[in-house]
Every structure is written in C-alpha cells, then in structure tokens.
Amino acid sequence: MSYADEVFINMCTSILENGTDTKGEKVRPIWEDTNEPAYTIKNFGVVNRYDLSKEFPALTLRPTGFKNCVDEILWIWQKKSNNIKDLNSHIWDEWADEKGSIGTAYGYQIGKKSRYKEGWFDQIDRVIYDLKNNPYSRRIMTNIYCHEDLHLMNLYPCAYSMTFNVTADKEDGGLILNSILNQRSNDILTANNWNVVQYAVLTHMLAQVCGMKVGEFVHVIADAHIYDRHVPIIKELIKREPLEAPEFWINPEIKDFYDFTVDDVKLINYKTHAQVKNIPVAV
C-alpha cells in the first residue's frame, strides 16, 4: 500500500482525535458562499518523512491532480511567475487581482535576485549553483516568506522554505539529494498531498539535473488543519483501503532544470479510489 496513504491516514486520525478546534477564535478565512468564518481542527508541529528512493508519495485514497500540481510547481520555480495567466489551472483565481497578479508571492520571490560573493543569483539558480559546486554545504536553502514584501501579497506563502542537504551513498559514494519543506499552514484535504507531490517532484528534478539520486523528503507543517466542512469528507476518505503506490517516471534526457515541461514527469499505474467532487476551498 502507498506509504503516503499511511502517513495521511495517521495524520488525519491524530488531528480528528487530538486536535484543537478553532471554533469561536478570530480566524481569517471564510466560506465564500455564506461569508461565515472557516474554522478548523488543527495539530501543531506535524513532521512527515517520505523516502523518495523507495516510493513516490502519491495518495491513492483519492487522485491528486498530478499535471496541475507539476504545472503549479513549474509556474513558481521555473517560470518564476506571480500571474495566473501563466498557470494552466484555476486554483489561484480567487486570490488574483484584475490583472491576474497574486502580488509579490511565490514565483516573484523565487526570481528575486540577491548578491552573493560569487555574484547575483535568484533563489533557484543559487540552489542549482550550490548543489553543483558545493554539494555538502549546509547553507542550501530558499525562503519566500519575505517580510518586507508581505503587504503586497494577496495570500502569504504557506509552503515557504526548502532546505536541501546532500549525503554520500554509503555503498557507492554517489550523491543523494534530501530536502525539507517548511510549511507554516496546510489545508490537509485540499493541499496536503498536493504540496507533498509538488516538492517531491521538485526534489527529483533537481537531483537529476545535478547528477544525484533522490533520498528523503521531510515535510514540516506548523499548523496542519482540517476545515470544518472537510471533516465528514476526511472521515469517509480515511476509511478507504489504500492501494499500491504508482511508479514515478522522469525524462532522463533532461539535464537543464529550465527544459522540464509537465510532460517530462509521469505517474505510471496510478490507481486510486474515486475523486471527491466539489470540495469547498476556504478563501
């Protein structure tokens, strides 16, 4: 059975059984149809580890929209765009202004250049430079939670920091790329596996273009929450029987991060239970 399912079921069970209900607290998001506050049940400080060398962490309890996930991760990390016109899905529509911009969030921050001893780099180019030139560095990380720009973001970044850490393979000395995603806030039903799949794909892509194998992906979530309207859906989902994890394919020809397209990664034999239709998303 898919390890991602096991992690998801255990996390949801723990939130439902031991979580804190935010009902009555001052909360930001609302349900758009009624304008009522969108309360959650939450756990603080969830840490999930996935071994990417063993299995790709895709949920089988319901399908994760792989193409749209990859499209969004490339929108942020490769196109470095903050405009929904460059995105093929509509998941960011509610948070964009009349010109399509989501402000200084996500792709804008990845593309912003900073000065280093070796010159000016944006965040992803610096990661690739370090992985290629100084792979054992403990300083290979990105951060898009930029306080000076927060006032120009429609939604503050949730998945805000990646830390890359390389280990040497104990058997053949080859380089293994591990990563940690730090996330301040995670809507478990809508985006938990969505975010996991995205950053697992990003780790696979960077490993390939830097001549490494993939290792572990660690997902650190400060506020892991289930929205009130999602509770019955989650309860039904976690009763389903997990299926086998799919196989992950990445086009071995791609050697430059900027050459990847959504068609260069695929899930093979991705068998899942039925999709849950019309999941409401709090805005």
Ligand SMILES: Nc1nc(=O)c2c([nH]1)NC[C@@H]1CN(c3ccc(C(=O)N[C@@H](CCC(=O)O)C(=O)O)cc3)CN21
């Ligand atoms: N409350 C909330 N939850 C989120 O997960 C979220 C936000 N807000 N705001 C910004 C982005 C937008 N995100 C989203 C929004 C919608 C879907 C969504 O509807 N997913 C569908 C599949 C869509 C597809 O495959 O294209 C789903 O069934 O999960 C996913 C991520 C994640 N983020």
Ligand SMILES: O=c1ccn([C@H]2C[C@H](O)[C@@H](COP(=O)(O)O)O2)c(=O)[nH]1
């Ligand atoms: O990649 C993402 C983007 C957003 N989310 C969720 C997490 C929260 O439910 C909302 C953001 O609300 P805040 O009040 O700013 O925390 O969006 C996610 O899980 N993953």
